[in-house]
Amino acid sequence: MPPWADLQSTFAAALRDPQHPVPSGCIGPDGAPDAKRFAIYRNNVASSLIDCLAESYPATRRLLGEECFRETARWYTTQELPCSPILLEYGASFPDFIGELEPLAELPYLADVARIERAWLEAYHAAEATPIAPAVLARVPAHRAGELCLTLHPTVRIVRSRFAALSIWQLNVAAANLRPIPLEARGEDALLCRPAAEVYARAMPEGGAEFICALAAGEPLGLAAERAGGACINFDLTEHLTALLEGGLIIDARL
Amino acid sequence: MSAPFSHRDIPARAGVGLKAHHYRAILESRPDIGFFEVHAENYMGAGGPPHRYLTEIRSHYPLCLHGVGLSIGADAPLDPQHLRRLAELLCRYEPALFSEHLAWSSHGGHFFNDLLPVPYTKATLYRVCEHIDQVQQRLGRQMLLENPSTYLTFAANSYEEGEFLGEIARRSGCALLLDVNNVLVACTNQQWDPLRYLDRFPMAHVRQIHLAGHARDVDARGRTVLIDSHDRPIDVAVWELYSRAIAVLGPTPTLIEWDQNLPEWPALHAEAARAEAHLLAPPHRKACRHAALG
Incomplete structure (x- = not known):
C-alpha cells in the first residue's frame, strides 16, 4: 500500500x-x-x-x-x-x-434574499451580550454626545437591497398568503438581530442602515448621524438611537 | 453551570440524539428518558438558541457528546483549534461520555462532512493511537471510539475490524462505542458475517451502543449495499443483533440516532422505549435461567 x-x-x-x-x-x-x-x-x-x-x-x-x-x-x-x-x-x-x-x-432579488437568510443564521448563532440600560446615555454631557462610540450587539446584521428582498423573504418563510410583490417595488434595508432568544428581522427607515453601518464601523455617534443625514434629509437621531437602545442592541458606550 | 449528573451517572438506559426540531417538545413534556446525545460540532457557535436549549435540557438529563469532525483516522495531525473547541464544550456541559469515529473527514484544508474509511494496517494503528493519546490528554478524559459504517475496504488491510478496534483500545486506553447499525451496514457491504463480527468484537471495552436506521441500495452487480442513513426506524435485523450484543454486554447505555427525515417526538421516544424494553428484559437472562434449570 x-x-x-x-x-x-x-x-x-x-x-x-x-x-x-x-x-x-x-x-x-x-x-x-x-x-x-x-x-x-x-x-x-x-x-x-x-x-x-x-x-x-x-x-x-x-x-x-x-x-x-x-x-x-x-x-x-x-x-x-x-x-x-x-x-x-x-x-x-x-x-x-x-x-x-x-x-x-x-x-435579480434572489441573492439579496439569500443574504438575508445568511444574516438570519449568523444572528441566530452569534454570541450573547448584555445591553446597556438607556439611562447610561442620559448621563453623558450633551455637548460630548457626538463623541460617543457605541458597540452594537454582536447579533446585529444589516442587509441592503435595491429590491423588496425583506418582504420577499418574509413571504417565503411564512409559507402562506402569497401576494405578488411588484419588481419595481422600492428597495429595502433589513435589520436582523437577536437581542434575546429569537431572531428579529425588520425594515429600516431611510438613513437607518447608514447610521448602523457607521456605528458598526466604529465611527462616533456624531459622524454616524451625519452620514445618515446625508442619506436622508429627515433623519431623526433621537428616534433611531432610542430604537436601538430600547431594542437592546447597544452593549457598550464610551467617550 | 452545575450539572446534576456527573460522568458516573450515565444510566444503562436508552437515550436519543437531540435535534433542534424536538427542543420544545422535550422541555414541555419532560419525557422519562435515560439521556440525550448531541453532535459536538452543532454546538460550536458562539451563542444562540442551541446553547440556550441545551443548557436547559442538560439541567434535567444526562448528556453524551458525540464528535463528527475530529478526523482521528487521518494521517495529518489533529486540528488543535478543534480540540480546544471540544475541551470548551466538555467543560461547559460536563457530558457523561465523549465519543468519536474510526474515520477521517478532513484533508488538505477541506472538510468533507462524511466519515471516510481507514485501512487497518500497523501504520494506521500507530497513527490512530497517537491521535487518541493526544485527544485523551488534551481533554483529560477517556474517549470512546465508534466502529465505522463502510462501503469499501482496503486491499492492504492486515487486521479484521474488531481486532483493529480492540488493539486500539488496548494500546490507547480508549473505550469503544458499538454502533450495531454500522455492524450490519459494514458486514452486509463487505460480505462479513455479522454474528461472527459480534463474537469477535472486543466487548470488554464497549461503554455505549448506537442504533439507527439504514437505507438499502444495490451495487453494480446487483448485490445489496446498505447506506448508513439515520433517516428511518431501526431495522429488524439490527434489533436482533442488538439483543445478541446486550446478551454479552449486559445493560449498556444505548442511543437512538435519527438525523434525517425526523419523526415527531413521540415516534422517536417510542424507538427509545423499544430499546429500553430490550435492556430491561434481555433475552440472555432467560437463556441463563434455562441453562441453570437444564
Whole structure:
C-alpha cells in the first residue's frame, strides 16, 4: 500500500472529481475496485452539504424550486468545500455565488434574499451580550454626545437591497398568503438581530442602515448621524438611537 | 453551570440524539428518558438558541457528546483549534461520555462532512493511537471510539475490524462505542458475517451502543449495499443483533440516532422505549435461567 497520507490524498481527489478513477487499493467484497461503491462516498459528501445549504436557505430554496435549488447547491459544493468541521459556518459565500450565476439573472432579488437568510443564521448563532440600560446615555454631557462610540450587539446584521428582498423573504418563510410583490417595488434595508432568544428581522427607515453601518464601523455617534443625514434629509437621531437602545442592541458606550 | 449528573451517572438506559426540531417538545413534556446525545460540532457557535436549549435540557438529563469532525483516522495531525473547541464544550456541559469515529473527514484544508474509511494496517494503528493519546490528554478524559459504517475496504488491510478496534483500545486506553447499525451496514457491504463480527468484537471495552436506521441500495452487480442513513426506524435485523450484543454486554447505555427525515417526538421516544424494553428484559437472562434449570 502507498503511505496512508498518499492514499488519502488520492481518495480526497477522487471524492471531488466524478471522472477520477477509484483509488487503487479501495475494493469491494470480491477484492475488485468498485466505482459504484466509491460513488456512495462522493454522493454522501455532496448530498450532506446540499442538505446543509437547503436548511440554511429555505426561502431561496422555495423561490428556486427544489430541483433547481439542489442543482445550484450541487454546483456550489463542487467549487466550495467547507474549510472547518463547524458546518454552521458553511455557505457564507452562497449568496454571492447565486448573484453571479447567469441562469438566475431573471431573479435579480434572489441573492439579496439569500443574504438575508445568511444574516438570519449568523444572528441566530452569534454570541450573547448584555445591553446597556438607556439611562447610561442620559448621563453623558450633551455637548460630548457626538463623541460617543457605541458597540452594537454582536447579533446585529444589516442587509441592503435595491429590491423588496425583506418582504420577499418574509413571504417565503411564512409559507402562506402569497401576494405578488411588484419588481419595481422600492428597495429595502433589513435589520436582523437577536437581542434575546429569537431572531428579529425588520425594515429600516431611510438613513437607518447608514447610521448602523457607521456605528458598526466604529465611527462616533456624531459622524454616524451625519452620514445618515446625508442619506436622508429627515433623519431623526433621537428616534433611531432610542430604537436601538430600547431594542437592546447597544452593549457598550464610551467617550 | 452545575450539572446534576456527573460522568458516573450515565444510566444503562436508552437515550436519543437531540435535534433542534424536538427542543420544545422535550422541555414541555419532560419525557422519562435515560439521556440525550448531541453532535459536538452543532454546538460550536458562539451563542444562540442551541446553547440556550441545551443548557436547559442538560439541567434535567444526562448528556453524551458525540464528535463528527475530529478526523482521528487521518494521517495529518489533529486540528488543535478543534480540540480546544471540544475541551470548551466538555467543560461547559460536563457530558457523561465523549465519543468519536474510526474515520477521517478532513484533508488538505477541506472538510468533507462524511466519515471516510481507514485501512487497518500497523501504520494506521500507530497513527490512530497517537491521535487518541493526544485527544485523551488534551481533554483529560477517556474517549470512546465508534466502529465505522463502510462501503469499501482496503486491499492492504492486515487486521479484521474488531481486532483493529480492540488493539486500539488496548494500546490507547480508549473505550469503544458499538454502533450495531454500522455492524450490519459494514458486514452486509463487505460480505462479513455479522454474528461472527459480534463474537469477535472486543466487548470488554464497549461503554455505549448506537442504533439507527439504514437505507438499502444495490451495487453494480446487483448485490445489496446498505447506506448508513439515520433517516428511518431501526431495522429488524439490527434489533436482533442488538439483543445478541446486550446478551454479552449486559445493560449498556444505548442511543437512538435519527438525523434525517425526523419523526415527531413521540415516534422517536417510542424507538427509545423499544430499546429500553430490550435492556430491561434481555433475552440472555432467560437463556441463563434455562441453562441453570437444564
